[in-house]
Amino acid sequence: MIEFIESVIPNFARGSNELGRAIIQTLQMVGISGLVSFILGTALGVALVVMKKGGICQNPVAYNILDKSINILRSIPFLILIFMLMGLSRLIMGTAIGVAGAIVPLVVGTVPFFSRQIETALSEVPHGLIEASTAMGVSRLGVIFRVYLRESIPSITRVTQITAINLVNLATFAGAVGAGGLGDFALRFGHQLNMRDLMWLTIAIILILVSLIQAVGNIIIKRATH
Amino acid sequence: MIVLKDVSKTFETQYGDIKAVRNINVEIKSGEIFGVIGHSGAGKSTLIRCLNLLEVPSAGQVIVDGEDLMGLSTKALNQRRKKIGMIFQHFYLMPSRTVMQNVAFPLRGTNLSKEEKRAKVESLLGLVGLSHRIQAYPSALSGGEKQRVAIARALANDPSVLLCDEATSALDPQTTKSILDLLKEVNEKLGLTIVLITHEMAVIKEICDRVAVMEGGAIKEIGDVFQVFSDPRSDVAKEFVASTNSLHKVYELIENDSPLVRLAKNEQLLKLTYKADNAQETLLHTAAERFGVKTNICFGNIELIQGRPLGSLIIIITGAEDSIESAVGYLEEQGVRVEVVSK
Ligand SMILES: Nc1ncnc2c1ncn2[C@@H]1O[C@H](COP(=O)(O)OP(=O)(O)OP(=O)(O)O)[C@@H](O)[C@H]1O
Ligand SMILES: [Mg+2]
Numbered sequence: 001m002i003e004f005i006e007s008v009i010p011n012f013a014r015g016s017n018e019l020g021r022a023i024i025q026t027l028q029m030v031g032i033s034g035l036v037s038f039i040l041g042t043a044l045g046v047a048l049v050v051m052k053k054g055g056i057c058q059n060p061v062a063y064n065i066l067d068k069s070i071n072i073l074r075s076i077p078f079l080i081l082i083f084m085l086m087g088l089s090r091l092i093m094g095t096a097i098g099v100a101g102a103i104v105p106l107v108v109g110t111v112p113f114f115s116r117q118i119e120t121a122l123s124e125v126p127h128g129l130i131e132a133s134t135a136m137g138v139s140r141l142g143v144i145f146r147v148y149l150r151e152s153i154p155s156i157t158r159v160t161q162i163t164a165i166n167l168v169n170l171a172t173f174a175g176a177v178g179a180g181g182l183g184d185f186a187l188r189f190g191h192q193l194n195m196r197d198l199m200w201l202t203i204a205i206i207l208i209l210v211s212l213i214q215a216v217g218n219i220i221i222k223r224a225t226h
Numbered sequence: 227m228i229v230l231k232d233v234s235k236t237f238e239t240q241y242g243d244i245k246a247v248r249n250i251n252v253e254i255k256s257g258e259i260f261g262v263i264g265h266s267g268a269g270k271s272t273l274i275r276c277l278n279l280l281e282v283p284s285a286g287q288v289i290v291d292g293e294d295l296m297g298l299s300t301k302a303l304n305q306r307r308k309k310i311g312m313i314f315q316h317f318y319l320m321p322s323r324t325v326m327q328n329v330a331f332p333l334r335g336t337n338l339s340k341e342e343k344r345a346k347v348e349s350l351l352g353l354v355g356l357s358h359r360i361q362a363y364p365s366a367l368s369g370g371e372k373q374r375v376a377i378a379r380a381l382a383n384d385p386s387v388l389l390c391d392e393a394t395s396a397l398d399p400q401t402t403k404s405i406l407d408l409l410k411e412v413n414e415k416l417g418l419t420i421v422l423i424t425h426e427m428a429v430i431k432e433i434c435d436r437v438a439v440m441e442g443g444a445i446k447e448i449g450d451v452f453q454v455f456s457d458p459r460s461d462v463a464k465e466f467v468a469s470t471n472s473l474h475k476v477y478e479l480i481e482n483d484s485p486l487v488r489l490a491k492n493e494q495l496l497k498l499t500y501k502a503d504n505a506q507e508t509l510l511h512t513a514a515e516r517f518g519v520k521t522n523i524c525f526g527n528i529e530l531i532q533g534r535p536l537g538s539l540i541i542i543i544t545g546a547e548d549s550i551e552s553a554v555g556y557l558e559e560q561g562v563r564v565e566v567v568s569k
Pocket of ligand 1: 239246264265266267268271272425
């Protein structure tokens with residue numbers, strides 16, 4: 001086995017420790033910022049849907065403010081976000097570097113995109129279901145959780161897959177602020193030390209990660225669709 | 227009892243105000259099946275949606291079982307709504323939930339135990355005849371079955387009122403009949419007040435006790451179904467009643483100068499409407515004998531409305547003018563409504 005690895009990936013031994021750490025860092029970045037983005041993005045997506053004209057908590061002013069802010073944030077390139085948010089990151093996370101320093105920009109880079117997608121997903125819930133629930137005396141909070149969110153689990157999963165894969169991509173950028181991770185590993189070993197085999201290995205690992213996200217999502221979608 | 231006092235609803239749109247419902251005053255009695263009929267856009271849906279404040283009236287009062295709904299807090303209104311069931315043309319079942327979960331949906335937050343909820347759902351599904359589909363998902367049900375589940379769901383909290391917004395409009399005639407039978411059954415079994423809206427007179431005829439005919443947001447005519455059928459006063463009501471049988475075809479025939487209805491000099495075309503308790507055959511016979519006229523039946527129709535037969539005939543009557551007049555007088559005396567279609 002070891003011999004086999006040595007033959008296909010000759011530099012494996014030199015990079016393996018670093019690689020293990022890089023994988024953990026990437027998983028930390030994707031996991032933590034993913035979780036935070038999921039909660040924030042879902043909340044904002046729900047807010048957009050319910051405050052829209054004709055929504056259950058119609059509020060045109062608040063909707064417009066939120067709508068415009070999301071558009072603005074969405075149009076800032078991620079690389080610029082990283083530097084722009086250093087101050088905020090220090091305030092929230094106590095540091096602007098390392099994995100902890102990458103969380104804030106990753107979240108800010110993900111939430112606007114994700115909340116838009118959630119908005120679209122929830123808008124697909126037929127208005128009649130909302131009306132029927134209201135007629136049954138379900139409160140507005142009940143409508144949000146028991147109808148909007150519950151009835152769009154397949155679409156929410158679908159957009160979460162896309163966003164999570166996007167987040168893996170963004171997390172490789174974060175190497176730029178010393179957060180480490182697979183992007184940073186590929187840069188240092190694959191590019192700077194010219195160990196091509198390690199670069200391919202990194203790509204393979206990311207491919208596995210992405211496939212895993214796809215697979216888990218597809219299982220959820222399959223089980224929730226009737 | 228449901229009382230609507232001066233209820234109006236105006237929608238403000240960018241193209242100006244739309245008065246969907248205008249100054250409606252109605253009392254719907256407990257336990258009756260009250261129908262609202264009207265053409266598309268007449269304001270039927272808007273009106274029925276005012277009954278549970280899905281649409282908040284711009285003016286007026288909605289009083290259900292003595293309680294003014296518009297005076298309630300959001301929370302109290304939600305509690306109140308649990309006692310007003312509603313079903314829709316497109317059913318609106320939750321697609322991600324089984325039949326069981328759909329019917330149990332409105333039971334969340336009640337103080338029933340899990341077992342009690344299950345028992346409740348099972349008895350409701352028994353009532354609507356769907357016990358065998360308890361684990362099915364809505365996508366696997368036919369339209370009629372979906373509406374049955376929707377009815378079970380609407381009855382989950384033992385409401386006193388059931389609102390039906392075009393509940394049978396998406397169903398074929400046979401399924402429509404079975405759903406109407408079910409509504410009639412729950413009306414009788416549970417003493418439920420039912421308000422249903424439709425654009426089909428057949429639905430009204432089938433199960434309603436009283437009917438309101440709407441046009442342009444206003445009620446043009448209201449009364450016992452039999453009365454409205456046998457003696458419609460407003461133009462819309464006449465038109466709806468005419469749509470239920472083939473007698474109106476006579477006007478087309480006249481227009482096309484069909485030989486069937488072409489009249490000789492001493493002939494008149496009459497439309498007779500009678501409550502068939504007074505046997506028509508004999509009446510016509512007697513009239514013919516007594517006044518020396520001849521009668522010839524062109525079209526005939528008998529309907530059962532609220533269990534009572536209502537007949538109408540188009541006849542050609544032949545005779546001297548004053549004989550015809552006397553014969554008509556006699557028929558009217560006997561409770562037959564006579565209209566001269568042409569002469
Ligand atoms: N939310 C709304 N905003 C603006 N106008 C509306 C709204 N809802 C209904 N209307 C208008 O009010 C009028 C009555 O509509 P309503 O839906 O009550 O008619 P209806 O009798 O139920 O018709 P149908 O048989 O087609 O369902 C229509 O002119 C319609 O365009
Ligand atoms: Mg309607």
